[in-house]
Amino acid sequence: MRLCIFGIAGLAIGGVALLSCSSPKPATPPRWSPVPDRPREEPFHGGPNALLLKYDLDHDGTLTRDELLAGLKAEFDGYDTTHKGCLDPGQAAAINQARINADASTATPLQDWNQDGCIDLREFSTTALSLFDSVDRNSDGRITPQEFNPGAAPGRGGQGGAGTAGGRGGRRGGR
Numbered sequence: 001m002r003l004c005i006f007g008i009a010g011l012a013i014g015g016v017a018l019l020s021c022s023s024p025k026p027a028t029p030p031r032w033s034p035v036p037d038r039p040r041e042e043p044f045h046g047g048p049n050a051l052l053l054k055y056d057l058d059h060d061g062t063l064t065r066d067e068l069l070a071g072l073k074a075e076f077d078g079y080d081t082t083h084k085g086c087l088d089p090g091q092a093a094a095i096n097q098a099r100i101n102a103d104a105s106t107a108t109p110l111q112d113w114n115q116d117g118c119i120d121l122r123e124f125s126t127t128a129l130s131l132f133d134s135v136d137r138n139s140d141g142r143i144t145p146q147e148f149n150p151g152a153a154p155g156r157g158g159q160g161g162a163g164t165a166g167g168r169g170g171r172r173g174g175r
Contacts, residue, residue: 051127
């Protein structure tokens with residue numbers, strides 16, 4: 001008798017499980033996407049390579065450390081309207097907002113790393129110099145088109161994959 005009750009209970013639980021698997025669930029959009037039929041818009045303006053290539057003064061597709069330093073100095077001087085060698089928090093906030101408006105999720109905000117209320121040229125240059133060092137794989141002080149896009153075939157010329165991130169084709173997740 002006891003065995004019969006357990007058998008019937010097991011069949012009932014199994015039947016409920018099968019029914020729950022067979023009934024289609026209504027499609028609900030993922031929480032991160034308000035529109036389920038298309039991905040959310042994420043403007044992407046070239047990523048890390050574009051950040052560096054804007055300093056390629058002779059536009060030959062190769063960026064030297066000297067070109068980068070000269071470009072960073074000129075850009076900093078353009079923002080330093082008081083010519084004190086210091087960007088105050090208000091100036092930094094305006095630059096950061098402009099970067100966010102232009103590059104959305106790929107923007108790199110300025111940081112007052114030593115918290116002295118002043119962003120100097122060294123702090124202004126931190127992101128670009130760090131990125132330069134990571135992309136310049138052979139540490140020769142030059143980033144060639146092949147280093148900008150290691151997945152590209154050599155000899156194509158130009159800027160290679162100026163809009164790609166590390167030769168991954170610029171797609172999310174490296175796929």
